[in-house]
Amino acid sequence: VTIRQVASVAGVSPSTVSRVFSRPDLVAHRTRQRVMDAAHRLGYTPNPVARSLARGCTGNLGIVVPDIGNAFLALTVKAVQARARPDGYALFVADCDDQVQDDERIVRAMVPRVDGLLLAYPLMSDETLAEIAALTPVVVMNRELADVPSVLIDTTPGARQAVEHLHALGHRDVVYLAGSDGYSNTCRLRGFQETTRRLGMTAAVLGPFEPRVSAGVRAADLVLAGSATAVLAYNDEVAVGVINRLADRGVRVPGDVSVVGFDGAALADVATPRLTTVRLPIRAAGVAAVQLLLDVVGGADPSGHTPARLVGELIVQASTGPPPDRRHRGHRGRDET
Amino acid sequence: VTIRQVASVAGVSPSTVSRVFSRPDLVAHRTRQRVMDAAHRLGYTPNPVARSLARGCTGNLGIVVPDIGNAFLALTVKAVQARARPDGYALFVADCDDQVQDDERIVRAMVPRVDGLLLAYPLMSDETLAEIAALTPVVVMNRELADVPSVLIDTTPGARQAVEHLHALGHRDVVYLAGSDGYSNTCRLRGFQETTRRLGMTAAVLGPFEPRVSAGVRAADLVLAGSATAVLAYNDEVAVGVINRLADRGVRVPGDVSVVGFDGAALADVATPRLTTVRLPIRAAGVAAVQLLLDVVGGADPSGHTPARLVGELIVQASTGPPPDRRHRGHRGRDET
DNA sequence: ATGAAAGCGCTAACAC
DNA sequence: GTGTTAGCGCTTTCAT
Numbered sequence: 001v002t003i004r005q006v007a008s009v010a011g012v013s014p015s016t017v018s019r020v021f022s023r024p025d026l027v028a029h030r031t032r033q034r035v036m037d038a039a040h041r042l043g044y045t046p047n048p049v050a051r052s053l054a055r056g057c058t059g060n061l062g063i064v065v066p067d068i069g070n071a072f073l074a075l076t077v078k079a080v081q082a083r084a085r086p087d088g089y090a091l092f093v094a095d096c097d098d099q100v101q102d103d104e105r106i107v108r109a110m111v112p113r114v115d116g117l118l119l120a121y122p123l124m125s126d127e128t129l130a131e132i133a134a135l136t137p138v139v140v141m142n143r144e145l146a147d148v149p150s151v152l153i154d155t156t157p158g159a160r161q162a163v164e165h166l167h168a169l170g171h172r173d174v175v176y177l178a179g180s181d182g183y184s185n186t187c188r189l190r191g192f193q194e195t196t197r198r199l200g201m202t203a204a205v206l207g208p209f210e211p212r213v214s215a216g217v218r219a220a221d222l223v224l225a226g227s228a229t230a231v232l233a234y235n236d237e238v239a240v241g242v243i244n245r246l247a248d249r250g251v252r253v254p255g256d257v258s259v260v261g262f263d264g265a266a267l268a269d270v271a272t273p274r275l276t277t278v279r280l281p282i283r284a285a286g287v288a289a290v291q292l293l294l295d296v297v298g299g300a301d302p303s304g305h306t307p308a309r310l311v312g313e314l315i316v317q318a319s320t321g322p323p324p325d326r327r328h329r330g331h332r333g334r335d336e337t
Numbered sequence: 338v339t340i341r342q343v344a345s346v347a348g349v350s351p352s353t354v355s356r357v358f359s360r361p362d363l364v365a366h367r368t369r370q371r372v373m374d375a376a377h378r379l380g381y382t383p384n385p386v387a388r389s390l391a392r393g394c395t396g397n398l399g400i401v402v403p404d405i406g407n408a409f410l411a412l413t414v415k416a417v418q419a420r421a422r423p424d425g426y427a428l429f430v431a432d433c434d435d436q437v438q439d440d441e442r443i444v445r446a447m448v449p450r451v452d453g454l455l456l457a458y459p460l461m462s463d464e465t466l467a468e469i470a471a472l473t474p475v476v477v478m479n480r481e482l483a484d485v486p487s488v489l490i491d492t493t494p495g496a497r498q499a500v501e502h503l504h505a506l507g508h509r510d511v512v513y514l515a516g517s518d519g520y521s522n523t524c525r526l527r528g529f530q531e532t533t534r535r536l537g538m539t540a541a542v543l544g545p546f547e548p549r550v551s552a553g554v555r556a557a558d559l560v561l562a563g564s565a566t567a568v569l570a571y572n573d574e575v576a577v578g579v580i581n582r583l584a585d586r587g588v589r590v591p592g593d594v595s596v597v598g599f600d601g602a603a604l605a606d607v608a609t610p611r612l613t614t615v616r617l618p619i620r621a622a623g624v625a626a627v628q629l630l631l632d633v634v635g636g637a638d639p640s641g642h643t644p645a646r647l648v649g650e651l652i653v654q655a656s657t658g659p660p661p662d663r664r665h666r667g668h669r670g671r672d673e674t
Numbered sequence: 675a676t677g678a679a680a681g682c683g684c685t686a687a688c689a690c
Numbered sequence: 691g692t693g694t695t696a697g698c699g700c701t702t703t704c705a706t
Contacts, residue, residue: 002698002699002700003699003700004699014699014700014701015700015701015702017700018699018700018701018702019701019702021700022700022701022702046699046700047698047699047700049698049699049700050698050699050700050701051699051700051701052700053698053699053700053701054699054700054701054702055700055701055702056701
């Protein structure tokens with residue numbers, strides 16, 4: 001059912017019907033009423049595709065994530081979609097399954113279908129990213145690149161808090177399980193190194209590990225091979241992998257080893273013991289990203305944009321505690337089972 | 338950059354350019370080469386919006402889920418999106434956050450933007466669902482409705498296996514924590530009741546509970562108030578909630594109470610102890626749903642479709658074991674801490 | 675306040 | 691094989 005049919009039923013011209021649905025204030029009250037009636041009777045809804053073509057904008061936004069199976073990213077998508085909808089935007093979602101080459105392909109395919117693009121942890125190179133950003137409004141999450149507006153969750157303070165927390169509990173020998181290179185890992189690493197140095201702690205870095213439970217399982221054994229009494233993991237998935245593997249090897253958490261994660265999404269409260277973690281403002285970040293994107297779509301100049309910065313906060317739960325007494329050292333691990 | 342500019346640069350008519358991009362086989366090799374060159378030089382890409390309008394189809398699919406924060410649904414979206422992409426379809430994703438009224442609104446808003454719609458666990462009434470299905474090709478997941486093609490994960494056999502497993506371990510008194518009414522719950526309930534009856538077990542049903550960890554926490558106390566030695570939970574989230582709460586109350590799993598879940602997505606391997614669960618073929622279901630949908634979009638008659646049925650399978654892990662010895666009954670729970 | 679007319683960029687008969 | 695010609699359904703000047 002098209003605008004013309006409505007027009008003829010309502011006894012007005014197509015343009016009037018169009019106005020009723022686009023700028024109702026421009027139409028006389030009575031006429032509008034008549035048109036609305038006719039439209040309702042016919043079950044008319046403006047065709048968004050035709051509208052897009054005529055208006056030159058789609059009313060769609062897109063988001064590309066490396067893995068929507070990751071709780072953090074799923075919640076990001078949820079927040080983004082919830083924020084975009086009230087503004088009338090529908091959201092394309094694509095998951096590149098951690099493949100760099102797919103990442104770029106997918107993004108390029110999405111460009112002409114959307115008014116703007118949200119890139120969460122994009123895998124592509126800086127050059128490619130800049131190219132894309134020149135094509136269409138783009139906001140990146142957790143990546144910094146000159147002239148591309150971004151929303152950053154700064155986990156440096158969170159990492160700092162985590163290390164201070166461990167120090168206060170009595171830990172002097174700690175290890176950070178790094179993620180792959182990028183803004184998020186850089187923040188965590190910086191907070192970790194700064195603070196361990198400042199507090200005079202013994203600090204090691206292992207990795208990088210993929211942000212998955214399975215990588216954490218692998219990491220746990222490397223941790224036990226060293227002398228650390230506490231672990232700061234790149235994210236909660238890795239932390240959970242560590243915890244589970246430690247449990248399997250008879251190492252108690254937090255009795256023998258303390259573990260801290262990052263994210264504070266679904267996993268932290270599911271793990272046993274409940275994970276001490278740096279909780280990230282996922283929803284707020286999603287909302288901020290959409291707002292920023294809509295600004296840019298609306299014509300704001302993206303080049304000068306200073307990144308929106310949010311911070312996480314350490315939530316102390318049950319996976320951290322005092323280190324084992326010195327005299328018990330060496331008894332932990334397998335031997336103890 | 339439009340088709341016309343390419344045409345003039347290549348020295349052909351716009352239709353030829355169009356053909357090159359839609360049905361290349363209809364164009365002479367040399368001409369095609371010339372057009373491709375021109376297009377490449379100009380950086381031309383067909384505008385999908387204009388194409389949609391002219392062709393009368395969008396090249397988009399949509400999926401609406403009740404909560405993408407749920408691992409099961411996130412993986413469903415992942416699978417769907419992965420299957421749709423190679424066929425050139427982009428995917429709209431909407432999350433109605435478990436709100437019935439949003440569910441319908443969102444779906445209706447999506448209809449004109451897509452060629453077909455995937456509805457996972459739709460909340461809307463049968464009537465509304467039928468209306469929607471009359472508007473556009475629809476495939477529902479885990480819901481049955483005459484004349485709407487569907488993909489069902491039949492968990493009846495899985496539930497049966499779970500109960501048999503518990504019976505074999507020696508359990509005689511079991512409880513099912515129901516989810517909200519719907520196909521999934523019906524299957525599980527049926528398998529549970531059939532099998533407990535057949536094996537002469539004492540069986541109780543509690544609920545319904547929302548499919549979340551928090552509901553499982555609540556459920557755990559209700560379980561302890563009864564006499565059951567084993568719990569079949571609606572899904573893994575509920576099962577994890579139960580386990581965690583039992584641990585907090587000093588009840589051992591599986592020493593005192595055994596717990597079984599459904600889904601086998603992320604949670605099962607993260608829980609401590611690792612969850613015995615009925616693993617569902619999530620990805621296969623997503624793929625099947627897309628294929629079915631594309632068939633219908635392609636003109637297949639949806640009315641006669643017999644639902645695609647997949648089944649889950651019990652994966653025995655560490656959350657189930659023999660029940661405590663009779664003589665210890667009554668000692669479990671708080672008293673034991 | 676409303677109508678007429680010219681597109682938005684592409685496709686699809688239909689001719690040649 | 692390729693070009694010509696109408697649209698797809700809506701928006702938007704520009705008149706009136």
